[in-house]
Structures are given as structure tokens and as C-alpha cells.
Amino acid sequence: MKNIKLLLAGLILVQLGLTSCKKLELEKTEKNTISDPKKFTEIKTSKEFTWSTNKTIAIDFPARANDARVAVLKVVDASGNVYFKKLQKANEKFVGSIQVPSHMKSLIYVYGGIQKEFSTQSPSLTITL
Amino acid sequence: MKKLLFLSLLMLSVSLSAFADAFSTPSTNLNFSNITSSSITLNWTAGGGQTRIVIARKGSLAAVTTSAPQYNTTYTANSNFNLGADLASGKVVYYGSGSSVNVTGLEASSAYYFTIIEVDVTDLILYYASNEVDTWKLDGNASTVSASAAAPTVGASSLNFTSVTTNSLTLNWTNGNGTNRIVVARKGSAPSSNPNNYEYYSGNSAFGSGNALGNGFVVYNGTGNSVNVTGLEEASTYYFNVIEYNQIDEEIILYANSLKTTGNTTTSSSEPTSGDSDEDGVSDEDDEYPQDAYKAFNTQYPAAGYGTIMFEDLWPGKGDYDFNDLVLNYRYNVVSNAAGNVVEVKYTFVTRAIGGALHNGFAFQLDGIPANRVHSVSGTKTNGITYATFNANGTEANQTFANIIVFKDAFDLLPFTSGSAFINVEMQASNVGTDTTEVTVKFLENGVSPVEEFTSISDFTHIKFNPYIIVEKNRGHEIHLANRVPSSLMNTEFFGKDEDRSIPSQGIYYRTENGLPWALDITESIPYATEKTDFTEAFLKFGAWAASNGTAYTDWYLDLTDYRDSSKIYTK
Structure with missing residues (x-):
């Protein structure tokens, strides 16, 4: 009888242990999985989320003293589509921003004969010549 | 006999004289390059010998004056200092007809002395200049660098x-x-x-x-x-x-x-690279309006193609989230001048679908831009409108910011088809086509602003474009994109009703308790869901994108593999 009691107590402990492991495993899975609601009403977002499919990139063109160049400053993609365009004196500062599709990875800025690719992962761009 | 002896002596003399001529020009211009801690390259101008031998010695000159190379003796040369033949307390590091040798096997931080002796070969007999002439050698020395001496390892x-x-x-x-x-x-x-x-x-x-x-x-x-x-x-x-x-x-x-x-x-050019016909400072090559001094550039949004705006029109109540109650494509071209000011904006709106029964108008506000800064508005479809009045410049009256009503009722634009209460959202019904409305908003006329204020293109970003619908001809009933401010004519009593959880004091507008919107603005032209189809069932990565607050599947709107369920999308 004593042995049966001990056996039952052991089984209960093993069961508790397994349940605990299962819970931990479940929590771990939830944390590592992207939430993927299948109905619109299942979606929950933060107050800050704007539902925008754009991202904003701030552009800084620092003034270059004694630089006489005047040229068109352009931001284009690899296909030549223009995201921004203006006449820009090299000795004048310009600050602005552009909106680009959120899936876009890189763009190119052009100033006179200078052409440089930049990553759109950063929210800001400083133009260097 | 005497004559024969005389002739023999004469020939010997001529022969020796010939040797003397050859050897009388030793090598010259000995210099050193590629010096490392274990090697030195010698370069010289070859002298008059057919060949030459180079002897190297560490610390001092080889003792060639007392131990000169022996007549008709071959010395094994090796450019590795340790492997050449011994000669005059040095090592033979070169034998040949050339003018350089890279001597290796040297010790670091050590001075090495080099001697070059011209050699001639006649009838297989070696004649060393040292044995035959007075000016017979060229000396020089160089030092190896320390073992730690090296070129920089990090470039500029x-x-x-x-x-x-x-x-x-x-x-x-x-x-x-x-x-x-x-x-x-x-x-x-x-x-x-x-x-x-x-x-x-x-x-x-x-x-x-x-x-x-x-x-x-x-x-x-x-x-x-x-x-x-x-x-x-x-x-x-x-x-x-x-x-x-x-x-x-x-x-x-x-x-x-x-x-x-x-x-x-x-370097800059003092002259434009091409002509400047309108003399606005932008060369014809760069000027998209080379004959118009008041215009210079086009910048289109989106940069290519169209964007899509979709509405649910039951706000503040929740709808069916098919986002097809009104669907429009749009794009606009911002025309700017050489000074970087907006001259005019040409908007194109393509009305594609009406998946609701309410008679909705469509408008947009230019956030932050006063109505009086607009010179004129043209191309709108507002004839017979009763729920709005307009300023002389075509913007809506009694607004703080410029508001442009594009059309007064979407049902004016697309005809009904038999068998359907809606337009272009049900696959079983006919497609009635689309309607295009082109609106031009002018800010400058011949370079002149109506209020002496200019709108810089640095300020005129897509953030300024605030589209909305006016529901059922009720002017105070506007539905905007999430967190976009309503116009001055909005009836604020709608906020907080039904499912809406706007908090104007916090800049929160047009959102449910869970943050869900009543309108979407997509940067590309995308198809829309069929009537009563939940948007997340048509665009399969949309839910994950939204639930991640826009960090996952940022390309959800693209037509990629497994991104759409075509059976849930209107494709007519």
C-alpha cells in the first residue's frame, strides 16, 4: 500500500512537470511567431501605427561654403523614376523629406555628375558631394 | 725569327689592349629598391663586360683587393645570400649579363655592401676585370629595415x-x-x-x-x-x-x-552645359519646361503608376472591412519652378468601384496650406452641389486649410448595371468601367502668388495630401485615413460614437478601440476585394503587416507568390 502511494505521488509529480514544460513551450512558440490575424477584426495595433505604406526619409543637403556649383538635385530609383527634384546651389543648405514605398530598399541621389546609392532603411539622408 | 717574335708580341699586345678596353668600363649607377627586412633589390647600368659578378658582404666591402676572383674560376651565384659561393669574405649573389638582382636571405637592420666586377669570356676562359684592369669594380651599400618596419595596414x-x-x-x-x-x-x-x-x-x-x-x-x-x-x-x-x-x-x-x-x-562650369531658353537658371537639358520661365520640374507621386485609396463608409459604425465602398486610383504631379516653389499640382483620380449604397463625395485637404494661397482650382466635378460653397479660387469656403472637393457624388460618375446594387465589386455583374477626374490646383500664375506667400516643394510632401469622403451629402460627416485631421467643417459630435475611438486632443482620429481604420492609402495601384470579402482574406500578408505595426511584410501590397487570394479579388 505504501508503495502504491509513493507510485501515485511520483506519477502526479511527473504529470505536473510535463504540464509545466508544455506551458513554457507554448509561451516560447507564441513569442517567436508573427501574429497573423485572418480576420480584419482580429487585428490589434498600437496607437502610433499610421497604416501607411510609405516611409519618410529626411533629406539634409549641407551648405558648402565657396562651392560655386549649381546643379539639379534628384532622388531616383534604379528605373529612373523621380522621387524628388530641385535646382540646388552647393553653397546653400536644403532640408526636406520624401516619402517612398515601404518595401523599397535603396534609392540613388544625383547632383551634377555625382551619383550615389543610399539605403532607404535609414530615416535620414545627408547628401555628400 | 726576330720578325716572328715581334709580330707575336704585337698580337699579344693588341689582344690585351682589347681586354683592357672591354673592362675599362665598369657598371655604374648602382641603386637600391624594394628594401625589406630580408631583401634588397640592386639595380645598375651594365658596364663593358660580357657578364658580371656581384659579391655581397654584410658589414663591410668584400675583400676583393686581396682576394679577387681567380682567373678562369667559376663561382656559383645565388640571389639568396646564404646559398651563393664564398668569395672575398662575401657571397656571390649574381652572375650574368643583366642589370638587377633581388638579393634575399638577408638579416634585418643590417648594412650590406655590394661589389660588381665585369667579366669576359673568351674561348671558354673567364677573365675577371679585377685581374686585368685598374678601374674594375663598382661598390655600393644599403641596409635592410627592421623586422617591424612595414607599410600602413589601414588605408585612408x-x-x-x-x-x-x-x-x-x-x-x-x-x-x-x-x-x-x-x-x-x-x-x-x-x-x-x-x-x-x-x-x-x-x-x-x-x-x-x-x-x-x-x-x-x-x-x-x-x-x-x-x-x-x-x-x-x-x-x-x-x-x-x-x-x-x-x-x-x-x-x-x-x-x-x-x-x-x-x-x-x-569642377563647375561657368556656362550652362546646354542653353537656357527661358533664362530661369535651369539649363534646357534639365528643364522640363524649357520655354516657360515660371516652370522647371515635374515630381510625380507615386513616382511610378498610381496609388490606391479605399474607404469603408459606415463610420463611426464598423463595416464589413472589404474596403471597397469607394475605391479610387490617384496620382499627382507637382510642378515646381527654379526657385523650388510649387507652381501647380495636377491631380488624377480614377474612380474604380462603389461597393456601398451611400452617396459619397470625395475631397482632399492640403494640410497646413491656407486656402488663400491657392490661385485657382479647375477640373472638379461639383456641378449642382448643395452641401458645399466655394471661394473665388475654387477651394471650399469656410475652411482653415485648402480643401478641394473633387466630385460631389461617386454615383454621378459610374452608372449602375442591372442586377447589382453596387458598381464593379461583384464578379457576377457587369463591369461599367472607370471614371477619371483631373484636377489642377494652381498656386502661382506667371510666378505670382495671390498672397505673396510661396509653397516650397520641401513642404509639399505626401503628408500634405489628406483625402476623405463626405458621407451621404452630409458636409459634417467626413471619413479620413487613420490619424488624419478632419477639415474645419467636420461635425466633431461624430467622434467617439459607435465604434469610433478618436481622441482629437491627442491627434487620434478615425480608429477603433483596436486601432482599426476606415480608409487605406496604398502607394501602388492594387486590386480590391470583392463585395463582402474581408480584406485580410484577399491580401494574405496584410493581417501580419498590420498586427506587427507595419514592421513585417512591408511589401504586403505587391503581387508576390502567396500574397493574394485571387478568388477573393475583383478581377473584371
Whole structure:
């Protein structure tokens, strides 16, 4: 009888242990999985989320003293589509921003004969010549 | 007999004289290059011998005056100092007809002395000049560097140009780990060669005044990180190499040629590259309106194609989330002038679908832009409108910011088809086509603003575009994108009703408790869901994108594999 009691107590402990492991495993899975609601009403977002499919990139063109160049400053993609365009004196500062599709990875800025690719992962761009 | 003896002596004399002539010109111009801790390259101008032997000795000259190479004796030469034959307390490191040898196997930080002796071979007999003539050798010495002496291991970086004018520019860079660096400049193409170790090049920032190198000139040699180069030609491209080096001592200079950083730039032109017909300061080549001084550039949003706006029109109540109650494509072209001000904006709206029964108008507000800054509005479809009044410039009256009503009722634009209460959202019903409305909002007329205020293109971003619908001809009933401000004519009593959880004091508008919107603005033209189809069932990555607050599947709107369920999308 004593042995049966001990056996039952052991089984209960093993069961508790397994349940605990299962819970931990479940929590771990939830944390590592992207939430993927299948109905619109299942979606929950933060107050800050704007539902925008754009991202904003701030552009800084620092003034270059004694630089006489005047040229068109352009931001284009690899296909030549223009995201921004203006006449820009090299000795004048310009600050602005552009909106680009959120899936876009890189763009190119052009100033006179200078052409440089930049990553759109950063929210800001400083133009260097 | 006497005659025979005389002739023999005469021939011997002539023969010896010939040897003397050959050996009387020893090698010259001995110099050393590529000196490392274990090797030295010798270069010389060959003398008059058919061949020559080079003897190397550590610490002092080989003792050739007392132990000269022996007549008709062959000495095994090896450029590895340790493997050559012993001779005159030195080693034979070279035998041949050439004019250079790279001697290896040397000890670091040690002086080595070299002696070159001309050799002739006649009838397989070796004649060493040392045995035959008085001026018979060339001596020289050089020292190996310490084992720790080496070229820099980090090159200069971040080369950039500032203050570029028609005839000068400033070159800036980040230094590597050399003790010094030189900058080589060349017009038209990159410098064609690198500096040689052990050679010092004088730099001068006036282009053409420094030492010549690689078909260009050294414009800088020093320890700094910038140089203002002058004396350049206008509208010309100059190429630059910045090369770090270590100055070990007066003679030992080791360049990190493999780590050089390069760049090029073009000096300004004093004349436009092409004509400027309208004289607005933008060359015809760059000017998209070369004959119009008041316009210069087009910038379109989206940069290619159209964007899509979709509405649910039951706000503040929740709808069916098919986002097809009103569907429009849109794009706009911002025309700007040479001064960077917005001249006019040409909007194109394509009404595609009406998946609701309410009679909705469509409008947009230019956030932050006063209505009186607009010169005129044209192209709207508002004839017979009863729920709005307009200013003389075509913007809506009694608004703080410019509001443009594009059309008063979507049902005016697309005809009903039999068998359907909606338009272009049910696959079983006919497609009635689309309607295009083109609206032009002018800010400047002949360069003149109505209020002496200009709208800079730096301010005119997509954030300014605030589209909305006016529900069922009720002017105070506006539905905007999430968190976009309503117009001045909005009836604020709607906020907080039903499912809406707007908090105007916090800038929160048009959101449910869970943050769900009543309108979507997609940066591309996308299809829309069929009637009563939950949007997340048509666009399969949309839910994950939204639930991640826009961090996952940022490309959810693209037509990629497994991104859409075509059976849930209107495809007519």
C-alpha cells in the first residue's frame, strides 16, 4: 500500500512537470511567431501605427561654403523614376523629406555628375558631394 | 725569327689592349629598391663586360683587393645570400649579363655592401676585370629595415569633395594608420601608377607644381586630412588617389598602395552645359519646361503608376472591412519652378468601384496650406452641389486649410448595371468601367502668388495630401485615413460614437478601440476585394503587416507568390 502511494505521488509529480514544460513551450512558440490575424477584426495595433505604406526619409543637403556649383538635385530609383527634384546651389543648405514605398530598399541621389546609392532603411539622408 | 717574335708580341699586345678596353668600363649607377627586412633589390647600368659578378658582404666591402676572383674560376651565384659561393669574405649573389638582382636571405637592420666586377669570356676562359684592369669594380651599400618596419595596414577612407568651384576644390578624407600620406591627382582619368617605396614625392596643392606621378601630379604630401587643390580647369573631371605611407627613416618610405582610396569629381562650369531658353537658371537639358520661365520640374507621386485609396463608409459604425465602398486610383504631379516653389499640382483620380449604397463625395485637404494661397482650382466635378460653397479660387469656403472637393457624388460618375446594387465589386455583374477626374490646383500664375506667400516643394510632401469622403451629402460627416485631421467643417459630435475611438486632443482620429481604420492609402495601384470579402482574406500578408505595426511584410501590397487570394479579388 505504501508503495502504491509513493507510485501515485511520483506519477502526479511527473504529470505536473510535463504540464509545466508544455506551458513554457507554448509561451516560447507564441513569442517567436508573427501574429497573423485572418480576420480584419482580429487585428490589434498600437496607437502610433499610421497604416501607411510609405516611409519618410529626411533629406539634409549641407551648405558648402565657396562651392560655386549649381546643379539639379534628384532622388531616383534604379528605373529612373523621380522621387524628388530641385535646382540646388552647393553653397546653400536644403532640408526636406520624401516619402517612398515601404518595401523599397535603396534609392540613388544625383547632383551634377555625382551619383550615389543610399539605403532607404535609414530615416535620414545627408547628401555628400 | 726576330720578325716572328715581334709580330707575336704585337698580337699579344693588341689582344690585351682589347681586354683592357672591354673592362675599362665598369657598371655604374648602382641603386637600391624594394628594401625589406630580408631583401634588397640592386639595380645598375651594365658596364663593358660580357657578364658580371656581384659579391655581397654584410658589414663591410668584400675583400676583393686581396682576394679577387681567380682567373678562369667559376663561382656559383645565388640571389639568396646564404646559398651563393664564398668569395672575398662575401657571397656571390649574381652572375650574368643583366642589370638587377633581388638579393634575399638577408638579416634585418643590417648594412650590406655590394661589389660588381665585369667579366669576359673568351674561348671558354673567364677573365675577371679585377685581374686585368685598374678601374674594375663598382661598390655600393644599403641596409635592410627592421623586422617591424612595414607599410600602413589601414588605408585612408571617406574621400569627399567640398568647395568645388570652376578652378579649385577641397579634398577631405579620413586618415589611415600611416605616418604620412600623399594625394595624387590626374585630369581625365585615374593616376596610372603608384608611388615607389623609398621614393619621396614632393606635393604641391597647385595642380601641376608637385612631382609628376602616374601621368598626374602629387598635390599633397603630409600628415593632414584635407587639401585645397587649385589651378584646375573648369568643367573637368579630376581623379584622386590618397595613399598612406610609413616614413621609417630618411630613406625608407613604405607606401600602402593596395589600400589607396580613390575618388573623382568635376569642377563647375561657368556656362550652362546646354542653353537656357527661358533664362530661369535651369539649363534646357534639365528643364522640363524649357520655354516657360515660371516652370522647371515635374515630381510625380507615386513616382511610378498610381496609388490606391479605399474607404469603408459606415463610420463611426464598423463595416464589413472589404474596403471597397469607394475605391479610387490617384496620382499627382507637382510642378515646381527654379526657385523650388510649387507652381501647380495636377491631380488624377480614377474612380474604380462603389461597393456601398451611400452617396459619397470625395475631397482632399492640403494640410497646413491656407486656402488663400491657392490661385485657382479647375477640373472638379461639383456641378449642382448643395452641401458645399466655394471661394473665388475654387477651394471650399469656410475652411482653415485648402480643401478641394473633387466630385460631389461617386454615383454621378459610374452608372449602375442591372442586377447589382453596387458598381464593379461583384464578379457576377457587369463591369461599367472607370471614371477619371483631373484636377489642377494652381498656386502661382506667371510666378505670382495671390498672397505673396510661396509653397516650397520641401513642404509639399505626401503628408500634405489628406483625402476623405463626405458621407451621404452630409458636409459634417467626413471619413479620413487613420490619424488624419478632419477639415474645419467636420461635425466633431461624430467622434467617439459607435465604434469610433478618436481622441482629437491627442491627434487620434478615425480608429477603433483596436486601432482599426476606415480608409487605406496604398502607394501602388492594387486590386480590391470583392463585395463582402474581408480584406485580410484577399491580401494574405496584410493581417501580419498590420498586427506587427507595419514592421513585417512591408511589401504586403505587391503581387508576390502567396500574397493574394485571387478568388477573393475583383478581377473584371
